[in-house]
Amino acid sequence: MTAPIRVSVTGAAGNIGYALLFRLASGDCYGKNQPIILQLLEIAPGMKALEGVVMELLDSAFPLLHGVEISDDANKAFAGVNQAFLVGSRPRTKDMNRADLISANGPIFTGQGKALNDNAASDVRALVVGNPCNTNALIAAHSAPDIPKDRFHAMTRLDENRAKAQLAKKLGALPGEVARVGIWGNHSDTMFPDYANATVRGKAVTEQVGEEWLQGEFLKTVATRGKAIIEARGASSAASAASAAIDHMATLWHGNAPGDFTSMGVWSNGEYGVPKGLIFSYPVTSGGGNFNIVPGLEHGEFAKARIAATTAELLSERETVKDLLK
């Protein structure tokens, strides 16, 4: 039997956590032959609910779940961790603008970055799901000087999956028949789902749908999808966010489908003219815990303008938290 890996989830008693944990324990992320030990972090007021979640995890008798540990101390939750899902973050309240939200989350991710730095396994990979995830990941990466910067990721896979779903719907295809949709930049309204290289059933999307729909309804639907779900469900996306987190880490672990790429928010080293040291979503190929930014993709004027806008937003967010970046 393969040795278990240690998987941390923060905000584990929250709605995304609840959707995520059972899929992790069932083997959906790392495969049916890879046991895991879950190490769950919550803030103190969430610990009692988390104990209930742990009871349910045990009550599912998952053969791959070799242990569950809980703590409200990141140093304990991240001890020896190989894979970290940083889901918990301070939610936006009514009186907060995005800058306030970014500032409120800073201390959480300086603390978690340091705790990962001091306690995680040497092969650790961390995916930030909690928003604003790009800048939270940037703060965590800066707070973990001993961990390579390319280990801290922000999740834009939900945007990618949403874009694939819309293209599939438009063309009467299955989501598995849609490939090479790239997500560029920040996980926010400025995120750019690039359809220029996308294919449906192996044929370019741009040969099958007009540019007007792609630049209009398509982009708008993907960008406002979170709000539409809140309106319908009366609750924010939880299971689909958890599913995207599984997809991100599974793709990093097992590799992407041949001929396809995926998108991850990763440390920029200046690729595609993006300033160095931003956590920026790029199309990547990946596997074995590593990734490569897809080279040589071309951008028209529309794409260039959208990428410039999302880059500007990330620079502004970085400026907001500059005191936390050492």
Added chain:
Amino acid sequence: MTAPIRVSVTGAAGNIGYALLFRLASGDCYGKNQPIILQLLEIAPGMKALEGVVMELLDSAFPLLHGVEISDDANKAFAGVNQAFLVGSRPRTKDMNRADLISANGPIFTGQGKALNDNAASDVRALVVGNPCNTNALIAAHSAPDIPKDRFHAMTRLDENRAKAQLAKKLGALPGEVARVGIWGNHSDTMFPDYANATVRGKAVTEQVGEEWLQGEFLKTVATRGKAIIEARGASSAASAASAAIDHMATLWHGNAPGDFTSMGVWSNGEYGVPKGLIFSYPVTSGGGNFNIVPGLEHGEFAKARIAATTAELLSERETVKDLLK
């Protein structure tokens, strides 16, 4: 590519439904090569929330999810269905005793049984999760004269999984190392988790733990687990119930682990002296959609008394709904 199967879930916008749908769509139940079409049923007031759930299902871009249909009409939701998860039921309100609850659920399951009878595929299997699940399954089976009675099941896998978890915890084992725990009778307080044939790491449980703990704390913990989870989480078991439903139908489909058995609430033909025509949980081996009640298990005096009690309860429930059983 294998042709998709049609899978219905009722109460699809509820908490168990929300936990169940994403695991079904990911391939957790029928395997990574079996596409599915989800056909979801809700009552009219739940349809808007269900639309939000469908958005999230599509947004997860599951390669195996070949379609999602929704309806508040069981005849539509069960059209051509191969596998039905009957999750929705009338919950118990403050002023209801168990008999009231049973009566309130009757019309739901007469309607759904008839709708399955008139619309389902010829190979349909139905698992009732909504409580009181044994008697709900009995009503549905009676309302579907053209469907073989052994196709209607009640879920006691959650009890089995909970029992395995407690034995694993007690003996410092993994849940996958616990086998042959049988659940007998009704999914209620009278359910009997039979440890007499149970093994942990291949060795009889009764050689490793005293009978006092087994007859006392073990049975009590398993029987009161649902309440303990509500107290901790502030919400009833959803993900673990969904996980048990997956396990039940996956075991029926793929087969049980060699040397082990599982438990299912199934139509009694008098096995082990249980009156005919109750939906009664027995240890079974299964696979390919069929099951066999495990023969030749022996019961001591304690077990006999427990099984007599749960049988009496089921007879009483049947008496309560006798007007619905044609």
